Amino acid sequence: MARRRKGRDISGWLVVDKPAGLTSTAVVNKVRWALDAKKAGHAGTLDPEATGVLAVALGEATKTVPYITDALKAYRFTVRFGQATNTDDAEGEVIATSDLRPSDEDIKEALHGFVGDIMQVPPQFSAVKIDGERAYKRARDGEEMDIAARPLWVEELVLTDRPDADTAELEMICGKGGYVRSIARDLGKLLGCHGHVLRLRRVWSGPFEASNGLTLEAIEQMARTPELDEHILPLELGLADLPELHCTAQGAARLRNGNPGMVIPGNVEYGDEAWASFEGRPLAVGRYKAGELHPSRVFNLTD
Template structure:
């Protein structure tokens, strides 16, 4: 006999404004407990010291996580010049110092090289895998790694404030896989003065905004109540960047059985990823091919 899954079969998205000092994993666990949900995940890890948007998916919404992870994201962060740390942020140990400080003009000139399609080496303390192990576990064991550079698209990167000679505040909009700590480290290196992140905040991620997020205190206060359920966003919120295709009744039946389904109309190009709906509810995500959606994920809603 199969073991019964604990919790409610509840599905949707919850936007959390994560505070500093907690891990993304612990936030997901707290949200899952508060909603008594069977399943939960998140769309993009935030470092423990970071704050801002952490989008938590419950139930069937976990099938839409990759589309939020792939979406553009916006960060604000403060860089401290003159010091490099082993973690590339203020949580780490200072490993080198420089007396030089850049002018505003030098910073603006250096930022040009960090916009558009760039290559970025992740921090030593990061979640990337090296031969099956997380880089941060290897770094904590005292081993240095040669991590491979990864492509990153930076739509915008601008300095928005210069509190003093030692620091500067920035705003960045980038694609999937961006490390703000790497930006601070590499900018400091390019300027010849070194640098690390003092604080960072993710302001938005895809369709989710920090100002609309719940705090952990609210989650705990409303845990296991109908009032908390009112903050649950629909599963399809995570599909906001994909075209929606309305289904014919027979198409909905076929898709729910894992087969290609006929759509009534399409704003998608052949070969494009899209999602199909019937009577206002998402049925599947897949590839649009000549009047049909070929499913890759089917929702049990």
């Protein structure tokens, strides 16, 4: 028999302003400990040296993680020109150099090719799977892989500052699965000078902003206290991109049992994905069909 996980049944979101030097998993474990939470996960991995918003889902909020993962995200990052590294960031080994440095106008012109629907090859040191094994594990063994390009939606990519000839500050808004390191690498290639990410910060992810996040130091100071609980945000923030429908009492009872339940018609059409609430509490996510929500995920919230 599997051992039952200890901890509190708490649900919602805690937004962390992740520091450099820690993995996303390490941050989640710290939050779980600080809240004595039974279940926690994160919505979108950040590289260990990256900083910024890491939204930690607690309890039933983990069922909404895919909607945050799919949401738009914003990054601010520094590209270092003149050097390519095997990891496409400053942590890696320099594998190529160039004395060429692009002008501001060269950079702005090149950025147009990275906006809209693009195809992007993930870094060799990444978590994508190659024949069932993580690419970074193979890369650590010195293997060089052919990683297939993947589609990415880039809504915006702009040059915001040019501190010196070697570096450029950029901001990007993109969809799911984007690798900022690949943007820096490919920009350097296009400009003929090589490039890698020097610094990276995720400014916001869906409805969550780094400016509203807690530092790990603050979380540790408030650990296991009601004060930290006050920073937990509602589960339904993870559903911000979906329309809300309100249930009838009878519909709520059926949805709680995983059955289609009657909802009050709203701004949705047949087959649209939506979430349902009753008396201000989220009940389920599903598809709207003929006056009912057909649930795909049901939230079992405790009082």
